Amino acid sequence: MGKHTNPSELLPGTLDLLILRTLVPGPMHGYGIANRLKRVSDDVLQVGESSLYPALQRLLLNGWVKAEWGASENNRRARYYTLTTAGRKQLASEREEFSRVIGAIQKVLDMA
Amino acid sequence: MGKHTNPSELLPGTLDLLILRTLVPGPMHGYGIANRLKRVSDDVLQVGESSLYPALQRLLLNGWVKAEWGASENNRRARYYTLTTAGRKQLASEREEFSRVIGAIQKVLDMA
DNA sequence: GCTTTCCCATCGTCTATCGATGGAAGTATC
């Protein structure tokens, strides 16, 4: 029997959008991104590190973010991710698409 | 290089919800469901048959819907899907979860 | 010294979506 009380706290396909948005105020390291998402969403969005880092790789590969090593506020070695210009464009685009789709879904949910 | 202008018009994970919701007014066959989703969403939600039928199998297997053969309004052989009681419960549950997650995502998108 | 917290990362699995494909059966066209 497929026991799997799907604890997925995230809509697939939105992770990139969330990360990009989180980086708008400034550079941040992976751990910080995950914590911030959790905090801002009141614990609803729980992004594990095994989801986060592959996503960051993806963003790097696409040039939406760049990364450089530095020291965290706690004096630890950390990789800081920064939004690129292309990343901002991508963010805008993904936001728009997101609204479009959510709007469409709402229409279905609200139909007679 | 992975060229693939993702034409995905649907948030993954929401298809079951959309189908269940579509079946609320009454039984409907697969083709009809796809058309209705497209119409109600103003062409945003384009569910292909290769997404739809696996999803319907899933719903059947879980007991959210039941199916019986009949004749379509155009006199064709068609399989009519009907929401079960369990299906209604599932629909309610998925709606709630959907709002919860969307709300959380909005908080992130709207943060300072 | 030991544990906890922070921060990085990968591997394997699972699931869902989708493009391509195929078929049967009714309707319309000429």
Add this chain to the structure above:
DNA sequence: GATACTTCCATCGATAGACGATGGGAAAGC
């Protein structure tokens, strides 16, 4: 009565995204 179009069903293979498990190293706190 052949041809083509639409309706309606369904499967297969590829792809990708998220997640659990796992591992490690380095600073902080006890």
